[in-house]
Amino acid sequence: MTAAGGEPGARAVQVTVPAGEADLAADALWCAGAAAIEERPPVAAGGEIVLVAASAAGGDAAPLL
Numbered sequence: 001m002t003a004a005g006g007e008p009g010a011r012a013v014q015v016t017v018p019a020g021e022a023d024l025a026a027d028a029l030w031c032a033g034a035a036a037i038e039e040r041p042p043v044a045a046g047g048e049i050v051l052v053a054a055s056a057a058g059g060d061a062a063p064l065l
Contacts (some may be wrong), residue, residue, distance in 0.1 A: 011061030012054040022049040029053040032063045 017025040019042055026037050034053040042049055055061045 011059060011064075012052055013061055013064045015051045015053065016048050017051065019046060019049050022051065025051055026053075029064060033059070034064055035059065 013029075015025055015029070022039060026039065029037055029051065033055060035056040036054045038052040040050040040052065053064050055064060
């Protein structure tokens, strides 16, 4: 996982997971307080998926880590 910066006040994390576990990882991010989650498609067939989860503006991204 890596923390990513964006607009002022916005906080996001990127999580790389096996494609078959993307739903489980997204659910864990929602439970941790994510306000939005983007799923990026795998680069190769059967590859890993990158989830980008953001907290609300001004929110703390630490629970998402």
